[in-house]
Every structure is written in structure tokens, then in C-alpha cells.
Amino acid sequence: MSLKHDIEFTLNGVKRRVQVDVTMNALAMLRDVIGLTGTKYGCGEGECGACTIQVDGVSLNSCLMFAVDCDGREVTTIEGLANDPQADALRDAFVEHGAVQCGFCTPGMVMQADHILHKHEHPDEGCVKRGLEGNLCRCTGYKKIVDAVVACGATEK
Amino acid sequence: MTELKHYYAPTSLDQAVECLKDGDVTILAGGTDLTPQSQAGRIKFKHTLMNIRHIPQLSGITLEGDEIRIGALATITEIMEHPLVKQHLPVLVEACDHFASDQIRNAGTIGGNICNASPAGDTLIPLLVLDARVELASMPEDKLYRHSMPLSTFFVGPGKTRKSLCELVTGVRIPVPAANHVARFYKLGTRPALDISTISIGVAGCLNGGVLSQVRVAFGAVAPTPVRAEQTEQALEGKPLDAATIEKAAAIARDEVHPIDDVRASAWYRKEMIHNITKRILGHVAQA
Amino acid sequence: MNTVAEKKHRVIEPDSLIGKRIRKMDAPEKASGRTRYIHDINLSGQLHGKILRSARIHALIKSIDTSAARALPGVHVVITAADIPDQRPIGVAKDHFPLKVGRVRSQRDEIAAVAAESEEIAEAALKLIKVEYEDLPVIGDPEDAIKPGAVLIHPEPHGADGTHMHLKQGMSIAHKGKPDNIAMRFDYSHGDVVKGEAESDVVIEDTFKLHYVTHCCMGVSGMIAEFDASGNVLMYSNTQVPFLHKREFAEYLNIDPARIRIIQPPIGGGFGSKLDIYPFEVICLYLARAAKRPVKMLFTREEEFLASPTRQPVLLTLRSGCKKDGTLTFRQVHTLHDNGAYTSWGATTPFVMMQTFSSLYRVPHCDYHTAAVYTNNPYAGSFRGYGNLQATFAIEQHMDMLAQSIGMDPLEFRMKNAQDAGEVTGQGMSFKSCGFKDCIRTAAQRSDFSHKFGENQANQKAPGTVKRGIGMASMLHVGGGAKIYPSDGCGTILKMDDFANVTLITGASEIGQGSETVLSQLVCEELGLPISAVTVVNNDTAITPWDVGVHASRTTFIAGNSAIGAAKKAKAKILAVAAKKFEIAEDYLDLRGGFVIKADSGEAVIELSKLLRNLHFQDKAELVMTTFYYEPPSVHQDKGFKGDVSAAYAWGTQVVEVEVDTETGIVKLIKVTGAHDVGRVLNRLGIEGQIEGGVVMGQGYAFTEDLMIENGRMKNPNFRDYKLVTAPEIPEMDIAFIESMDGEGPQGAKGVGEAPAICMAAAAANAIANATGVRLFELPFTPEKVYRALHGKTPKLYWKPWKAE
Ligand SMILES: Cc1cc2nc3c(=O)[nH]c(=O)nc-3n(C[C@H](O)[C@H](O)[C@H](O)COP(=O)(O)OP(=O)(O)OC[C@H]3O[C@@H](n4cnc5c(N)ncnc54)[C@H](O)[C@@H]3O)c2cc1C
Ligand code: FES
């Protein structure tokens, strides 16, 4: 039926090879082909950020990316942040500041926040809010998420 | 419609335009338009899906003579952070800052924004007022052929351009503005970004002792394509930017556009905003 | 090594978890992406279910041809109403079938369903199903639904010869239809509004229009259904009411409720959306039953918009009056609710609305009428705040307008009419604890309300395009459950192991609001244990004791009291044993810091874990395992809707500050100052999060969210055009808590889950009026709507009060 293609890329530090449908997006590949479910589907249209991953060091919406386009690239998902000390601090900040309620937006928020903290030494509130503008959260009202990221940036490095 | 048969990721421009020869190719750049459009069935794939992201000739931002060339693959983030753009084209940085979200700015390319040809495309308005030209490449016979055309003549309708099916956009070229050049961009909305423009406005020109010349005015989301507002430009050309001129130009602008009603706003409101914001921006320009 | 002797002399200082900032117990898992939501669970052998929805808004189904779909490789089951002859009507008024029979009444209507090897195949199969329709006239406006001769949405069936079939009384609407489009009506009154009006110096009347919004839980709806070899059902579901739904699902499947087990995986947001049973859940069960395989069904985001419940849109005319001295005299209210095509909990929001009209401020005379009418629009469900946002929007604008018309300061006017503890309202609500005036005073002081109000008013006509405004609104909501079912109770099982760890088994589901953490806190407070000692089990009907469900801001209050009750029993049991063992009177003992201590000195008597081990390793082993069932002392309303339905009531005041750009109509929300009577703060971190989240949800309701329905068709089923508030748009928030220490509440606390969203739209309207002198009667305050109003382009809304006969 649908056209398949073999790709090879680095996922969370480990090289791997997978066969994907050419029309499939990276989100579906991660969740359904590879079985990593930390990256979430919230809209499939780039509007919610629940599917945020990092590719070659920048954050992207995996739902807006063709899976085949992962070929040769370095992809990090929320699962890949497990062994990263800066990410540990960020996760702790989320927990400590009450930035998590239902938690559905949280993996995407953490991935994007991690990207913000890599880009900006000590981001202020305004910078964090703008940085998170592509991540929707229906529960928290964002304030505690922003607080967590700002606090993490203030103590880090 | 043919069914998707091939996936191809060329590593040179020659390979790419060669592949484009039969015109039965869907081009993939950042994918931020193509992914949702294809997944929702709004576009059908052609015979081949060609990923152009591995073509070196399409990237980079460089100063070439008195022009700045932005490669088609330059992402919105790269553009807004690039020193050349920051220095010479602050109005483009401004527009990029109102573009989608960080994640999409990291993925979306200027070539994609141009080829998607949305009437609300955010880089298109500053590019229009900056007199940008679109660079195109193709392979009519066996040789690479490159040419360019003014962006102002490139768009023909929503999602439709004068680019042929065999052509690839390789970049945009923007003349380096003169020292007394001023340019402004405004996108109407309640969010800083991640919002499709209800209307957007770009104004540019050279300011000499309070007089504006080489005036460029462009509007987004008021017509099937982003448009230059020639009557408004004429009303401003060579005139001192005083309150009377500004009011007159704003009124002409309102009459010049013919927007539609949609879920985001009514035509009436769009016209009102064209008037009010044109006036507001011109006021800012007058003070520059 | 510690010896018992050493420990005996250790003094354990008193400590309390109440009011602290306690981390949410499930947060670490969630922050690392490990939590498995329903979307992340896959069972071996599972099939994927998809639903074919109507292509028409209102039509007769002439034929359905599923043959091509059935023939598609990978398709296991295709069902339509014809395949399920035993379908039972579902919904609050039992007015539709999961798979529609003969007629579709809205865009979301379910016509057929497929279970296939993959989602792609299921979707491809849907495209192969051919349906022939015969269009019927569409009712897209509730005002049209009540016009004489209006098309009936649920017409009474007629025989083949056209004669009326006169079906039996007891049958449901899905079978016997309805002779009019009135789905439900509510008529309430206390006092005598005619007298009230006669006593008034000022009377005003306005119409308010409230729009469609929807929950937009970040996790889309879904479920997994599986039948075992004996026909027992296992459901993975995000229902907020597992125990009641167990019985209902059993009815739809025609099996014994004992054979249904519901497991609730962590939920990606609730907000009231999972209070009813929706067609997709029953259809998923039908598919699993037919396929004899587990079937997983997940919505797409578009489907989530199209086929989820909405908040109830309301057209409302309010007439109210006061005396020159500022005493409120009466309120008379008529509302028309757009019920949509079917009846879900949205139709019953008047239960809450009438409470607000009758009892938010002292109202001597009140007369309230609602008709919820059938249309071809999406149907409304329950949504955080449950009618209260709509009611408060009207009332609090009128409070400002009445104050203005008698030349009284709006703050003074409110204080004059606000109630105190001990008062009983005309509707019979008894305010045992009441921080209403404290809320108003605190919010006003912290925001410098009076000063800014005057300044902004003076500035209305001054030059400048950007105007500042400040506005206030207050709310009253049930805070101690709501007795709408025969019981409003919750059960707890508590067990302690050898290491003094507690397993708290509660009927109360966690829907992201942090109930697990609060319940653990309450238990630890009784048992003198750290929060890490508790494991909460709350997600499996085969294990957990009964609970009515998560709604009406009741979980902290009801489940909290239940957990405390169980913990108290465990404590008594432990202390009795310790007393016997150490020959100290029980009254002199207490639990603290993981020890049994002497209550007066704090001196450790024995480590609790050790005592528990002693108990277990004996001939007659004793287990510390207790159960408790809490039923609040609230009562059912009588036929006239009167009665003290909640064990406690929550209050709150919010002050909203805005900047209005008069050239664009863009209103920027600058700051929200809130004061909430929460009884007592249990987990400060958690309650702040609830309030902030609610404020921003209220902001969305007031400014950005608008589910546009045109003639029954949804125009913006996506986040691109249905705009949730994003991070850069949030206001500065200053939230204060008023601790009125409710006598019945757990540690004095009251429920507040729904409270924070309620006042926002009303306060925002008042703020815009303060900024510009222009009042907005219709939500949401989008730039265009505000701009039109400011430029006199908004015709005055008027809906003539109408009452169902
Ligand atoms: C949630 C969301 C928000 C958005 N917000 C904005 C916004 O605020 N402002 C805005 O302007 N846009 C916005 N967009 C649209 C989109 O991100 C931009 O248009 C982006 O620039 C497209 O670039 P891309 O590289 O991702 O294009 P792709 O999706 O890869 O391609 C877009 C189209 O252009 C064609 N194409 C791409 N490159 C070339 C080339 N070099 N030569 C020939 N054809 C080519 C493709 O075939 C395709 O038809 C948004 C999109 C989403 C999903
Ligand atoms: S799922 Fe990718 S942005 Fe929503």
C-alpha cells in the first residue's frame, strides 16, 4: 500500500534504523513504530506543542515533521532527557513549583523549556513566556510553568 | 492524481532540478505547511516526494554586492537571529518575531513561506516592502537555469504562484536599504505570535526631512494574495508626513482593500483596521 | 543502631502538613514522560475503532451501505444501528441511541463504526460507507426552536399510514419523541417579585448572550474495551464517575453491573467533560463485543471539538432592582438554553444558575425560569462552573449598573448586600461559614480598587487611545458537594503495612486536580506520617470503594472527610494497642513523626512501624485495615428547588484590570486580584495551581474562546481558530486565600475546584465599562466585538422574556 522508506538516525543517543511510511509524521513514528509514548499528540497541527522534540539541538513539533526527514539527524525525546543533569534540574523545578497538573502537556513543556534554557543563559519571565507560546496547557494557567523555568534558569550554570 | 511512488532526498541543486523536470513532484522543506496539509487531505502528493533539506545551495544568509541573499532553506529562527538581517532588515526580524511559535520558527523556512503563498504569510509583507526578488532554478534542457522575479509579481492566488511545476525556489534577494530607509511591520492579533494575521501591514520608504519617498505599502490577509497598495503609496509619495497626509493615506488604504468575511474577522473590521493601523504606523514613521 | 530505649526518650516536635506547599505525588512521573495515559496503553490483539459521523446536520437516513467497508482487508467489524437491535437510549434524558436510528440531528451524530487492524484501515473503511440522506430543515437558533410550528427535533413517531402512534408513557424520548422542542424547564421563585419591584427605586432590564465554548482537554477522549472469555467487561476509561457509569454501561450491554470493571488511567484533563456517557463509549463496547477483541478508540483533535460536550450557551434576560439606599429588592430571570440535539448535563445547569440568582447577595424576591430547547447544534454537557459563569456574568454586571444608577460606589453597594455567616437564603442555602465580605474587602484592598475605579472613570473621555479599566465580580458556589444523586458520599479503605506505609484506597478519582496529594496529606496529618508513606489507589472499580464521582468541587471535601474518617479509625486502633502494650491510657497517646508519642511531652513511645510489626507477628495477628464512608449532612432540594444542597459554600471575589485599545478593540488583561474563601488552605501549591488555572480558563471564556456554530455546523474545530489562552497572554495574578475554617470541612477546607473561572467574564465586562463607559452584553470580548461596541455598531440585545408553558 503505502510507500515505505528506511531511515537511520540517532534517537536519544542511540543509533537506530527503522522503516517508516513516507507520509507518516515523526510523532506517529515515535509513538506507534518505536513505542516511545512520552511525546504526546494534542492536535497534530503544530498548535499545541505536546509533541515537542529536539532535532539537531533545536525544538520542533514532531507532528509537523515527516518521519523520513529524521534520516541522518539527532533526535531527542522526553525519554532521552532522562540522563541529562540539566534536564533533571528542570524536571525537579516543574515538580517543586507545581507546574504539573494533569501532566499531558508536561513532556512537551519540558522539551521546549529545555531548549529555552540552552538558548538563553538566564531567561526572564517575558522570554520564557514567549518561548512557551507554542505549548498549550489547559490546567495550570502557565504561571507555575513559567516560574519553574525562570527559577531553573536562575540557579543553573 | 498519481499515488506517491518515490521518496528522494537530493544533495545538490542539479539533482533537485533534474528530478523536477517532469513536474510531478511534491517539494518538502521544513514541512510545517506540508505535513498538516497532506495529513488533512487538503493536498494530494504527487508522484515523488522530494526533500530539499540536504541541498547546500539553498541555505545560508549572505551579503552579495548590494543585496542580501537569504537561502530558501533559511529558517525563520535563523533569519531573525542573523547579524546581517538584524543590521539591515530589522523589519523582517520584526515580522519573524510575530511568526508562529518557537518550534515552528525553528522548522519553517522562508522558501516554504513564499511557496505556500498564503495571503497571511508573515514574511511576505516585509519582503514586499523591501523590494525582494525570488530566485528560481530549473532544468529546461540539460542545464541548470536560474532567474529571478520581483516578489510583487510572484503571487497569483491563495497557494498559487507564478513558479512552474518544474521550478525550485532557491532563495530571495533583498537590496540593502539606504541609510535613511525606514520600515515598519504590524500584525493585528491578541497574541504576540502563533496567530494567523487578521490583517498585517508593512510600510517602508526613505525619509528625508519629514518627506517620504520610494514608498512601499503592503497588506496581508485582505486579498487572495499579499498585496502592494499602490494608491496608498501614491498618496504618500513625496509628501511630508503630516497629519493630513496620513489621514488621507489611511482613508485611501481602507478603500483600496477588498477583504472578505471569515472566522477571524469581518471584511468591515478588516477595512477599519487597515485604516486605523496604517494611520498608527505612519505616525510612528513620521516620528522616526 | 537505634534501640527502643533511646527512642523512647526522643521528643518529637509537633509538625503539620496543612497549608504547606506539597509536591504533587504524580508529578515526577509526569514530568519525565513516563505516565501512561489511555493513549499510551496498547493491549495485545487490540483493534482500532473509528466512528462515521453525519455529513448532514438534520436529515433522515434513507440507506446505509457498508458492504465495501466490510470487504476491506483488515476490517473486522462494521456496525450500524441495524446491527445492534438491543441498543438502549443513552444520555441524561435518554433521548438518543449511540448509533443513530433513521435520523441524524447534528453534525456529530454517529452513523456507523468500524474496528480494524489499524487506525488507517479503520479510516479508509469509513470512507467506503455510503449513506443516503434526505435533508430536513435545520434549527440553528434556539429562538427558532420555540416558534409556533417549528420543526421538531424529536418528533413523535407516526405509523406507516401517518397516524400518531401514541406510545406508552414510560418510554424514553428516543422512542416516543416529544411534541415540542422543550428539553427541560426550570421554574423557581421565592418572595414576590411584583412586591419587590414595587419597592424598588430603580429597575433595570438587560439581555445577555453567552456563547459556546468547550473543554479542550489536552488529552483527547478515548477508551479501550475488552470482553473476557466469560463475557466480563474490562474498560479503560477516563470517566469521572466510574461507579454510576458501571451500572449504566451494564444496562446498555444488558448484563449484570457486577461484570463490568472500569480502570481509569491518568487523565489528560477533565473539567467536567467526562461526567456523562457519550455515544463513542458505548459504540466502543459494541465493537469489542462483536469483534471479540480489545478495541481502542481515540479521537482526533478535530473529532474532540466536534463530538465533545460544550458549555451551555445561554440567552438571558435579567430584570433587577434596588432601593436608593442600596438595598437589592428583586431579580427576575428568564433564560433560553440551547440544549443542542440531545440532552446531557448542560441542560441541568439551571440547578446552579438559580442558586446564584437567588443567593449571590441578599435577594428578597427572586423569580427564575429556564427553558432548555432542542436545536440541531452540538449538545452541551457539564463544564467547570456549571452555569455559574453565565449567571454571574449577568448578575455582576447588573450590580455595577444598579450602583451606578443610584450613584453609589460599586464596592459599597456590594458590601451592603453581601451575606454573613449564619444567614439562610430564600432558596434555603445555609451559610455556616462565610467569607464573602472578607473576599470583597481583600480583593478590593489588594488591587486598590476604589482609587483606580474613580481614576479610570475620570479618564474615559480624556485623549489617548488606550484606556485602563478595573472591574469586580464575586461568586458563590457549592463547596461541600451537592446532593443531586440519592447519595453524595465516598468510601475509603485504609491499610497499613509492616513499615507503617499506608495504602489509601479511595473511590475518588484523580483528574489532574491533585486530589491524591490532598487526601494523602489529610491521612498523614491524622497518622503523623510523612507524605511519602502513602500510596493512593483510586483507579479501579474492582478495588476501590464507592464514590459518586468527581464533580461539583466535591472531592477534597467529601473524599477528604472520608479519608480522615478512615485514618481516625486506624489511629484509634493503633493507640488502643499501644495503650495496652505500654500501659498508658489511650488519651495520653498520639501519633507523630512515625512514632507513637506521649501527647503532652511529645516523648516517643515506640516507632509506629515496629508496633505494627508486633501486631502482625502474633498468634492472633491484627491487621490495621479500616473502612469509612462519609455522607455529607446536606439535603435534597424539594420540588420547588429549595434546600441546603451542599454541606458548605465557597465564595470568591476577583478584580480584573484591563487595557482597552480603542483603535483596535484589543483588550489586554493586565492583572487579576483574587480573594477566595477556601475554608482552609490544605496544599498551598495545589490550590494556587487550581486558582491560576481557573483564572486563565475564565480569561479564555471572556476573551478568546469561541466555538462558532453556524446553522449547526462548527466553523472552527481546531486550535488555530478556537483560541486557548497562551503563556504570553496571561495576566499578573495576585491570589489571596480567606480561611473561614468550615466546621464540617476536612481540616476546615471547602471545595474550590470550579470557583476561579466563574467571575472572570463578569469582572472583565465591568472593567471594560470602567475603561470606556461602554457595556458589553455578549461574550466573548474579541477585538472585533469590542471595537464594534465602542463605535456604536452593536445593536442593543433584547430577548423578550419567555416562559415555557
Ligand atoms: C501552527 C502553525 C502556525 C503558523 N503560523 C504562521 C505564521 O504566524 N505566519 C506565517 O507566515 N506562517 C505560519 N505558518 C505557516 C508555515 O509555518 C510557514 O508558511 C512556513 O514558512 C512554511 O515553511 P516550511 O519550510 O515548513 O514549508 P513546507 O511545509 O516544507 O512547504 C510549504 C510549501 O512550499 C513548497 N516549497 C517549500 N520550499 C520550496 C522551495 N524551495 N521551492 C519550491 N517550493 C517549495 C512546498 O512544496 C509546500 O507546498 C504556520 C503553520 C502552522 C502549522
Ligand atoms: S500535536 Fe504537535 S503541536 Fe499539537
Ligand code: FES
Ligand atoms: S497540566 Fe494539564 S494540560 Fe498542562
